[in-house]
Structures are given as structure tokens and as C-alpha cells.
Amino acid sequence: MTAQGDTATTAATAANAAAPQVAAAPQGAPAHTAPPARALPGGGQTRLHRLVAIVVDRPGVLNRVSSLMRARNFNIDSLAVSRTDRSGSSRMTISLHGDDVAVEQAAKQLYRLIDVLKVQDVTSEPSVEHELALVKIRVTDGTRADVLKLIELMRGRVLDVSTEAVIAEVSGTESEVDNFVAGVRDFGIKELVRTGAVVMARGSGSIEEAVKR
Amino acid sequence: MTLTKRDRARRSHVPAAGSEHAAAVERAQREMLHEGSSTVSVRTAEHGTRPRIGADVVCEALLRQGVDVMFSYPGGVILPLYDILGDYPELRHVLVRHEQGGAHAADGYARATGKVGVCMGTSGPGATNLVTGIGTAMLDSIPIVAITGNVPSALIGKDAFQEIDINGITLPMTKHNYLVRDADELPRVIAEAFHIARSGRPGPVHIDITKDALQQATQAVHPSDDEVVAGLPGFRPTMEGNYKQLKLAAAELAAAERPVILAGHGVLHAGAEADLQAFAEKVNAPVAWTLLGVGALDERHPLAYGFMGMHGWKHVNRAIQSADLLFAVGMRFDDRVTGNVRTYAPYARIVHVDIDPAEIGKNVAVEVPIVGDAKRVLRAMLPMVEAVPPARRQPYFDQLTEWRRDSEGTSWHGSGAWRDGYLSADYVVQRIGELTRHEGIYVGDVGQNQMWLARYAGFRHPNTHLSSGGLGTMGYAVPAAMGAALGVPEREVWAIVGDGGFQMTSQELMTLVQDEIPVKIAIFDNKKLGMIRQWQEIIYAGNFHSAALLGPDYLKLAEAYGIPAIKASKPEEADDAIRFAQGIKGPALVWFEIAGEQNVFPMMPAGKGLSDLIEEWGTAE
Numbered sequence: 039m040t041a042q043g044d045t046a047t048t049a050a051t052a053a054n055a056a057a058p059q060v061a062a063a064p065q066g067a068p069a070h071t072a073p074p075a076r077a078l079p080g081g082g083q084t085r086l087h088r089l090v091a092i093v094v095d096r097p098g099v100l101n102r103v104s105s106l107m108r109a110r111n112f113n114i115d116s117l118a119v120s121r122t123d124r125s126g127s128s129r130m131t132i133s134l135h136g137d138d139v140a141v142e143q144a145a146k147q148l149y150r151l152i153d154v155l156k157v158q159d160v161t162s163e164p165s166v167e168h169e170l171a172l173v174k175i176r177v178t179d180g181t182r183a184d185v186l187k188l189i190e191l192m193r194g195r196v197l198d199v200s201t202e203a204v205i206a207e208v209s210g211t212e213s214e215v216d217n218f219v220a221g222v223r224d225f226g227i228k229e230l231v232r233t234g235a236v237v238m239a240r241g242s243g244s245i246e247e248a249v250k251r
Numbered sequence: 252m253t254l255t256k257r258d259r260a261r262r263s264h265v266p267a268a269g270s271e272h273a274a275a276v277e278r279a280q281r282e283m284l285h286e287g288s289s290t291v292s293v294r295t296a297e298h299g300t301r302p303r304i305g306a307d308v309v310c311e312a313l314l315r316q317g318v319d320v321m322f323s324y325p326g327g328v329i330l331p332l333y334d335i336l337g338d339y340p341e342l343r344h345v346l347v348r349h350e351q352g353g354a355h356a357a358d359g360y361a362r363a364t365g366k367v368g369v370c371m372g373t374s375g376p377g378a379t380n381l382v383t384g385i386g387t388a389m390l391d392s393i394p395i396v397a398i399t400g401n402v403p404s405a406l407i408g409k410d411a412f413q414e415i416d417i418n419g420i421t422l423p424m425t426k427h428n429y430l431v432r433d434a435d436e437l438p439r440v441i442a443e444a445f446h447i448a449r450s451g452r453p454g455p456v457h458i459d460i461t462k463d464a465l466q467q468a469t470q471a472v473h474p475s476d477d478e479v480v481a482g483l484p485g486f487r488p489t490m491e492g493n494y495k496q497l498k499l500a501a502a503e504l505a506a507a508e509r510p511v512i513l514a515g516h517g518v519l520h521a522g523a524e525a526d527l528q529a530f531a532e533k534v535n536a537p538v539a540w541t542l543l544g545v546g547a548l549d550e551r552h553p554l555a556y557g558f559m560g561m562h563g564w565k566h567v568n569r570a571i572q573s574a575d576l577l578f579a580v581g582m583r584f585d586d587r588v589t590g591n592v593r594t595y596a597p598y599a600r601i602v603h604v605d606i607d608p609a610e611i612g613k614n615v616a617v618e619v620p621i622v623g624d625a626k627r628v629l630r631a632m633l634p635m636v637e638a639v640p641p642a643r644r645q646p647y648f649d650q651l652t653e654w655r656r657d658s659e660g661t662s663w664h665g666s667g668a669w670r671d672g673y674l675s676a677d678y679v680v681q682r683i684g685e686l687t688r689h690e691g692i693y694v695g696d697v698g699q700n701q702m703w704l705a706r707y708a709g710f711r712h713p714n715t716h717l718s719s720g721g722l723g724t725m726g727y728a729v730p731a732a733m734g735a736a737l738g739v740p741e742r743e744v745w746a747i748v749g750d751g752g753f754q755m756t757s758q759e760l761m762t763l764v765q766d767e768i769p770v771k772i773a774i775f776d777n778k779k780l781g782m783i784r785q786w787q788e789i790i791y792a793g794n795f796h797s798a799a800l801l802g803p804d805y806l807k808l809a810e811a812y813g814i815p816a817i818k819a820s821k822p823e824e825a826d827d828a829i830r831f832a833q834g835i836k837g838p839a840l841v842w843f844e845i846a847g848e849q850n851v852f853p854m855m856p857a858g859k860g861l862s863d864l865i866e867e868w869g870t871a872e
Contacts, residue, residue, distance in 0.1 A: 073597030079616045094485060098430075102422060109423045139612060146609035152427045152447060155485045249484070 082137035086115065088167070088237045089132040089141070091148055092156040092249050095121060099153045103130060106151060112136065112144045116234025118169075122246055127155065129246075131236045155249045164240040170209040170233045172197070173219060176226030177204055185225055192218050203228055211235075272405075279403035279463065302468040305434030305460065306332040309398065310339040312441035315473055318369050319343055320360065320737050322353035324380075326373020327413060329400030331465040345737070345766050348758035350377050352730035354384020355756070357395045359731030361388075362717045363692055364738035365522070367448050368395040374402055375413030378459070382420060383724060385455045389424045390721025391543060392516065394453035396444050397421075404432040404461040418459050426454030432461045434469035442479045451488025452607040453520055488606060492623035492631055500578070500602045500619045501635040507576035507600075509647050510536040513559065513588075516543035516720075517581015517605060519713045523626035527580065528552065530629045534578075535639040537651055539567045541582045545705055545716040556651065560588040561855045562702040565658035568853075568861040570651060574599045581605060581625040584614040585721070586857075594860030604628050661707070662849065667822025673846035676700070676775050677707045679825050683745055683773060684708035686829045691743040692717065692735045696728035696752035698782035700775045702851045704747045715742070726755030732770040733759060743771065743833065750776040750802045760812045763838040771832040772840045774805055777847045785850045789868055790857075805842040816840040 093099050100119055107114050115133040122129050134141065145157045173194075177185050182204070189196055189206045198205040208218040212235055219230065239245070309332060313321070320343040325333045336344055347353040350372040357368030372381050378399040388395045402411040418430045427447050429440045437460070444456040474482070504510060512534075518527050524547055531538050531548070537556035538548045548555045557564040559571060571577065577599045582588065584603075589595040592615055601617040603610075604625060611620040621628055641648070661677055662669050669675035680703045683693070689711045695701040695718040710716050717735060719727040732746035753774050763770055775781075784798035809816030815835045819828035819842070832839035853864035 073594075075593040076595055076597055077616050078592055079612050079614070098418075098422075101419075105423050139616075143609065143613060150426075150607070150609055152483060152486045 079143075080137045080139035082139060084135055084137050085161070086133060086135055087138075087141040087159055087161045088165070088235065089130075089134070089145060089148070090158045090160055090237060090239075090245055091130040091132060091154055092122070092245055093128050093130060093151075094153040094155065095126050095128040096153055099128070099151075100130075102151050102153060103132070103148065106147055107132075107134070107144065110144065110147050112140070116169075116232070118234040118236050120236075124246060127246070127249070131234065133235055156245055158239070158245050160237050160239050165237050166240060167211050167235050167237040168209055169212055169215055169235040170207065171215045171219065172229075172231050173206045173208065173222060173227055174203050174229035175206060175222050176228050177202060181225055185222065188221060192221050194218060275405040279405040303470070304331065304335070305437055305465040305467050305469055306335045307338075308434060308437040308469060308471060309441065309460070309465070310335065310342060312438055312473060313342060313369060314339065316367065316441070316445045318367070320345060321369040321371055322347050322356040322360075322734065323371035324348075324350050324353060324373070324377060326375075326377045326400065328402055328462040329371065329373040329377070329465070331462060332371075332400065343737075345733075345762065345768075347730070347762050349756070350380035351383050351726070352733070352756055352759040352762065354381045354395070354397060355387065355724070355727050355730035356734035356737075356759075357397070358384060358388045358391075358393050358727075359694060359717055359734030360738040361393050361395050361453075361734070362391075362731070363714055363735035363742075363744075365714065366394075366738070367445055368393070368734060368738075369398070370395060371398045373400050373413065374417070375415050377413075378417035379415060379420065382424070383722075385421055385457060386424045387719050387722045387724045387727060388455040389426070391719065392453050392520065393455065394448040395455045396441075396448055397425075397455060397457045399457070399459050400465065401430070401459045401461045403463040405463070407432075407461065417457075421457040424455075425457045426452075428457040428459070430459045430461075431464050434464045434467035435471040437464065437469070438471050438473040439479070439482065442474050442476075443483060446476075446479050446483070447486060451486070451490075452517075452605075488624075489608070489622045490606070490624045490627050492604065492621045492628040494631075496619060496621045497628070497632050497635055500604075500621060501632060501637070503576055503600060503602055503619055504534050504536075504578065505637045507536075509570075509574050509598075510534065510576040510578055511556070511570050511574040511599075512536050512538045513571075513577055513579040513582055514538055514540045514544040514547035515580060515582025516541065517625045518544060518547040520581065521606075521625035521627075522713075523580075523624075523629055524548065524713045526626050526629040526633070528554075530633055530636070533633060533638050534636050535641060535644050536578065537570060539563075539571065541585070541588055542701075542705055542718055542720040544582060545718075546710045546713040549711045550709055551711065556655070558705050560585075560861075561590070561857075562706070562851050562853070564655075564706070565853050565864055565866065566651070566654035568855075568864060569654050569658075571596050571599070572860075572862050577601045579603045579605075579617075580629065583610045586614075587720075589615065589861070590855050590863070591858060591860040594862060596861075658853075662852075663822070667825060669846050669849050671846070672821065673849070674820060674822055674825060674843060676777075676843070676845045676849055677703050678822065679773070679775070679819075679829075679843050679845070680704055680707040680747065681709065682825050683747070683829055684710075686826065686833065687743050687745065691715065691745055692732075692739060694718070694728045694732040694735060694744065694746045696746070696748040697723045697725045698749050698752065698780070699785065699849075699851050700728075700747050700749045700752070700781070703775075706851075708747075725749075725752040728752060729756050729763075729770070729772060730759045732772070733763060733768050736768050736770050737766075744769070746770055746772045748772065748774055749781055750774055750778065751780045751800055754800075754802060757808070760809070760814060760838070760840075764813050767837055769836065770838050771835075772838070773829075773832075774840065774842050775845055776802060776805065776842060777845045777849065778802065779847045781847075781849075782851075784847070785854070788850070789854065789865060799847075805840065809840040814838050814840050816842060818842040818844065820844040 353370040357370035361368035663675035695704040728746040728748040736744040
């Protein structure tokens with residue numbers, strides 16, 4: 039998805055699909071003949087979307103993005119921000135729930151921010167996705183061995199061992215991390231931190247190279 | 252008392268004595284108290300014999316942008332700017348009575364001239380007072396640049412006197428905003444601000460400048476236009492419509508039997524009035540306009556059909572409800588235009604032209620989206636569209652004419668009186684339009700007066716109808732008229748305002764006097780909050796809580812300000828009163844006493860559809 043005009047067609051295509059063309063009304067049809075209801079934008083199936091945004095690396099830009107999402111009534115599931123290899127630009131991965139039209143609207147609103155250079159919805163594209171979690175798991179002398187074994191089995195990594203807890207690191211897709219967390223939950227989770235997903239479209243295309251400079 | 256480790260940790264935010272940070276804070280605190288300034292300024296009439304400071308850069312940059320007037324109010328931290336303003340006599344400074352008035356004046360100036368309006372205030376309350384005006388400009392896409400001073404940068408975040416996070420406040424209601432702590436950044440920031448404010452979809456930009464940046468000596472040079480554009484890679488408005496989409500839109504028009512062109516504010520922003528007219532004439536389609544689209548087409552043009560929406564003409568809304576194609580240019584399908592979207596234009600396919608991609612598909616789903624500037628798109632489409640001969644439209648136009656005959660009417664029936672001899676407000680508005688030969692600038696406030704103005708004044712030129720459409724800011728009319736009158740001195744400027752809105756910003760009367768700004772003020776005094784009363788009568792079962800409001804004796808008030816004033820309570824007094832105001836060289840005030848019960852009809856109750864118009868109520872004739 040880009041900000042430019044031609045691609046606004048996605049909204050239109052969706053709208054066409056949602057609202058089959060109505061039969062033309064008779065000449066000057068009075069409105070009281072109960073005409074068909076107009077389809078509202080959106081109303082499609084809600085699912086998790088991943089937006090990737092390349093933004094100018096400047097103080098306050100994160101605030102602009104989060105303030106916009108709040109003001110426009112979009113609910114962010116997770117937001118991961120970091121520098122890119124190009125000086126002056128940062129990358130945000132925004133995960134949010136919504137139907138395709140609502141998320142397209144979110145992307146277009148993001149484009150209105152002067153500091154936003156490029157937005158891409160990678161939800162429907164082949165992409166790789168990863169997030170990292172640190173889990174502080176409660177252990178006793180009796181359970182430590184089991185916990186360590188389980189961490190290893192579930193492809194986690196032990197970062198710290200103390201008398202009453204171990205810290206495990208796990209990375210993978212959101213569902214892989216979910217699985218890991220569920221797997222160790224019975225031992226008792228003292229602390230959990232997740233970075234939120236970062237995603238990258240597969241293939242040789244590059245959102246960073248697509249940024250016009 | 253000995254400090255525990257924990258106490259010391261708590262105190263760690265206090266800068267260590269003798270550190271650079273501590274020195275900066277001390278210096279800043281001293282400056283706040285005006286105990287000596289770190290900048291030595293040599294005051295002479297000649298510019299250049301003293302160090303060039305950040306405040307000079309602000310003035311230079313404003314002049315480079317072609318600013319000739321700004322509306323401002325001084326205060327502690329912005330005093331460095333006022334200290335050197337006298338060295339820039341080309342910058343006219345209008346001292347308003349309240350910062351809100353300054354922001355509205357900048358807005359009115361921008362709407363009337365098409366140029367960027369400038370307002371200025373100090374930190375804290377000065378800045379928060381600007382906020383309503385900035386919001387008004389945001390919702391109506393008006394290019395203004397609002398400049399505020401802020402406390403010295405070392406004191407930011409310390410709740411210093413008159414410190415507020417104004418950047419955080421204006422962030423969601425500006426097109427962009429800046430906080431400048433370094434004078435070297437000022438040339439770039441101000442140039443960017445003007446470029447952003449006026450380009451693409453216009454909008455307000457706010458620049459917050461710390462006091463030390465205003466005082467800082469600087470050699471920074473102003474950027475060229477190209478450098479400004481190159482420095483904003485994230486801001487590239489799409490001007491040209493996509494060719495394929497234009498073709499699709501042309502095909503829609505060719506197939507349409509009952510098309511309606513919906514003209515919005517974007518037509519005026521783009522200066523596309525002539526292109527709109529040529530386009531409408533070629534495809535032979537009636538043109539309806541939004542509140543802010545008033546003036547997009549001369550109302551005398553045979554294809555000019557009228558004002559749409561909640562208080563629009565019934566015939567216009569009927570045409571929209573039966574249209575098979577809506578060709579919308581530079582408008583955003585606001586809820587005041589569509590009513591209930593489910594029942595809006597049920598037979599119509601929609602072509603939507605707007606410069607802001609986010610507007611397309613936001614409120615209604617559309618068949619053909621076109622992102623682009625209204626002028627460029629209409630120009631590019633003109634050769635593509637099929638010329639429709641009038642004969643093909645004959646049955647449609649007969650119907651439109653019949654609807655128009657059926658709906659056009661007034662509440663005064665030729666007598667000028669509404670009921671019981673009361674002066675009719677719509678009659679007054681029409682007479683103001685006629686006696687100014689429709690060549691004035693008419694600034695509406697909000698509420699019934701706003702709707703009467705849009706419906707009855709008769710508009711022939713773009714940018715002569717100013718109205719707070721999006722935010723609906725009461726108190727807008729008088730200060731905005733002030734800006735319009737300074738921007739376009741050759742036109743007679745009338746503020747059309749209710750007694751409620753007038754009492755919100757009447758302090759600007761003194762600005763009109765002091766700065767000799769010839770605004771004619773027409774107060775529509777029904778001793779009510781008229782639109783509130785109307786809603787309460789029709790929607791809230793006549794529970795008129797807080798709808799009645801008293802006002803002063805407006806003749807005495809005007810006299811106290813030194814403004815000539817006259818009162819009209821009967822139809823036969825209206826013309827003389829209007830002529831009296833026209834005969835005054837400076838500002839003048841006309842007090843029209845109207846009935847408290849006169850409503851604006853038709854009316855579409857909120858949440859209802861365009862087909863559910865209420866045309867009369869109670870015992871109305």
C-alpha cells in the first residue's frame with residue numbers, strides 16, 4: 039500500500055465487493071420507496087494486521103504515531119521501534135486489529151504525518167515475523183531441573199539462574215512465544231516481557247529502498 | 252540530619268553545583284525574573300548594529316514568506332520578539348484583546364486572501380488561548396502559522412511560570428508542529444511551517460520557540476524553496492489524479508442519467524471555480540455545495556443548485572437522494588452533509604476527488620477514488636468527459652426545476668416580517684447581501700445565523716463566505732471578520748453573529764477601534780441560544796434549559812467602545828440600519844432584534860437521513 043492516488047483503489051475494490059451495484063431507481067424516484075441501504079466503509083472481517091512504517095528519526099515521532107492511533111480510535115496491539123541502517127530513519131512495526139478498510143484508513147492517516155515516510159501493510163504478503171520474550175520463571179530445588187529441561191525442549195535459552203527463579207529467552211512468531219509462555223506457566227511466571235512482533239516482507243523488495251528521498 | 256542513600260538518590264535530579272547544567276538552569280531562572288539578560292542588544296533604528304538574534308530570524312522569515320500582518324498578544328517569554336519588532340515596520344502587528352481572537356483573525360485573513368495567516372502568543376495561557384482557533388483552522392483545513400514563546404529550554408519540564416506542554420496539546424490538532432530550542436533551526440523550521448501550511452491539503456502549523464532561542468545570537472541562513480522541499484521527504488502531496496482513475500470517472504459520468512456535482516472547500520482551496528464551472532457546463536450536471544463550498548459557483552449560474560446537508564435546501568437534498576452519480580470534489584462527506592450514511596444517496600455511485608487520500612473511503616465507500624488537487628483533476632478530466640447536450644438532460648432538469656420551485660421559499664413572504672411583526676432573520680441576511688451587491692465578505696458565526704447566512708445572502712464569488720464549519724466555533728465571526736477586513740480591504744466585511752456568539756469574543760471590538768478595522772457587525776439578537784433552543788424544541792420535547800440568555804444594551808456597549816451603532820426591530824427599519832453601517836468609514840454595529848422562536852428550516856435531525864427533513868414545526872405557517 040502506498041499513499042499515492044492509484045492505490046486508493048483498494049478501498050474502492052473492497053467497497054464494490056461489499057455493495058453490489060443497485061438497480062437504477064426510476065426517474066426521480068422518491069426516497070420513500072425504501073431504497074437499499076448504503077454500505078458503510080469497512081465492516082469486513084476483523085483480523086490482526088502488521089503495518090511497517092519507515093519514519094524520520096526525530097524526537098516526538100513515536101508520540102505522533104501513538105497519539106494519532108489513539109485519536110482515530112485504532113487500538114495498537116504492539117508497537118516495536120528501532121533505528122534502521124540508514125541514518126535519519128527509524129522503523130516501526132505496528133500490530134493492530136481491524137478490518138482491511140479500517141487498517142487502510144489507519145495507514146492513510148499515518149501518511150498525513152509529516153514524519154512518516156512509508157507505510158506498508160504486510161499482513162497479506164509473504165513475510166517473516168519474529169518477536170522476543172524474556173520470562174522469569176519461579177523455580178524450587180525440586181522443579182529447577184524440569185524447568186531447565188522444558189526451556190531447552192521448547193527452544194528457549196537460559197539467561198540467568200538464581201535460587202528461586204530462572205530467566206528464559208524465547209524468540210519466534212507470536213504463536214510460538216505464546217506456546218512457550220503457556221508451557222512454563224504452571225511453574226509460575228514472576229515476570230514477562232515481550233518486544234512485540236517485528237516483520238519483514240520476503241523476497242528482494244525493500245520498503246527502505248522504496249522511500250523516496 | 253544525615254542523608255540516607257535513598258534520600259541522595261531522590262535528590263539526584265538536582266544538578267550538581269558548579270556543573271554546566273546547573274549554570275544553565277540558574278541563567279534561565281535569572282532571565283525569567285528579568286535580572287539581566289545574557290544578550291547585549293544595542294537598540295538603534297538601523298537594523299544590523301546589534302547582534303542578530305533568534306527573534307530577528309523569526310521576523311526575517313515572516314517577511315520572506317510575504318507576511319504583512321500578524322495578530323498577537325505579548326507575554327513574558329515572547330518579549331524578546333517584541334523587543335525587536337519595532338525594527339521591522341513592514342510587519343504590521345495587530346494587538347488583539349485575547350489570543351483566541353488572534354487565531355481566528357489569522358484564520359479569517361487566510362480564508363479571505365488564500366495566503367497563510369499568522370498569529371502569535373506567549374507561553375502557558377497565551378498558548379492555550381490560541382488552541383480553539385488552531386482547532387478551528389484544523390477542522391476546516393485553513394493555512395495558519397501559530398507562533399508561541401516558551402520558557403527557556405533549561406526550564407522546560409520543570410513547571411516553570413506559564414509553562415505548559417503546548418506542543419503536546421497542539422500535536423493532534425495541527426498539520427504539524429515544532430518545538431525550537433536552538434535559534435539556528437529557526438530559518439528551516441519557519442520555512443517548513445509555511446510550506447506545510449499552504450501545500451497539499453492546507454492546515455495549521457504551530458511553532459513553539461523557547462525564550463533562549465529567541466535571544467540566542469545566530470548566523471543561520473534562510474533555506475531556498477528547493478531545500479525546504481528536499482528537507483521534507485515525508486511530505487509529497489499528490490496533485491495529479493491517476494490517469495486510469497480519471498478515465499473511470501469519465502465513464503461513470505458518461506453513463507449517469509441523474510448526476511449531481513458536490514463542490515466542497517477543496518474547490519476554493521485549489522482556486523478551481525472556473526474549472527468547476529467549465530466542467531459542470533460540459534457534462535451538464537447541477538452543482539450542489541457544502542457549507543464551506545459556498546462560492547464555488549456563482550449562485551446565479553443556471554447549474555448552481557444550492558446548499559446541501561442538515562440545513563440545506565430540500566430540493567438539493569432530494570436531488571442527492573435520487574441521484575445515480577455523485578461527483579464529489581474537495582469535500583469529505585461530513586455527517587452534517589450525509590446524515591445517516593446508510594440512507595444517504597441510496598441510488599448513487601460515487602466518484603470522490605480529494606487531495607487527501609485519507610478522506611477517501613473514510614465516511615462513505617466510493618466507487619471511483621481520485622487523489623489529487625481539485626483544479627488539476629478537473630482540468631485533466633475536462634477533455635476526457637463527454638459533452639452532454641441539454642436535450643438529454645431535459646426530463647432530469649424539469650424535475651430539478653420542479654423540486655426547486657417546490658422548496659425555495661422564505662419565512663417572510665415578502666413582508667420582511669416573520670410573525671407578529673417581528674423582523675425575519677433570513678430577510679435581514681438577504682437584504683445585507685443585496686445592499687452590498689453581493690460583493691462583500693460575509694463572516695458567519697455558528698448556529699442559526701450561520702445557516703441563514705449560507706442559505707440567503709446570495710454568493711457570487713469564492714472566499715467571500717467565511718464560516719467555522721468543522722469545529723463550529725461560536726465567537727468566530729467578529730475576530731475572523733477582523734482578519735478578512737485587513738486581508739481584503741477592497742471588500743466590505745460583514746460579521747453575521749448571534750447574540751450568544753457575539754458575547755464570546757466581543758472584546759475584539761476594541762481591536763477594531765484601535766486598529767481602525769472597518770468591520771460591520773450584524774448582531775441577530777433573539778435573546779436565545781437559537782440553535783440550542785431549536786433543538787430543544789424539536790428533539791428534546793421543548794425542555795428549554797439554558798437556551799435563554801440575556802445580553803447587554805448593544806447600543807450602549809458600542810458607544811462605550813466608540814463604535815457607531817443602530818438598532819432595527821421592524822422590517823421597515825432593516826434597510827436603513829444596513830445603510831447606516833455602510834455609511835460609516837470604520838467599524839459599525841447593527842443590532843437586529845428578532846423573534847426568539849424563529850427556527851431554520853428545513854432541518855435534518857442528527858442521526859436521521861437526508862430524506863427525513865423537518866420543514867416546519869408547531870404553529871409555524
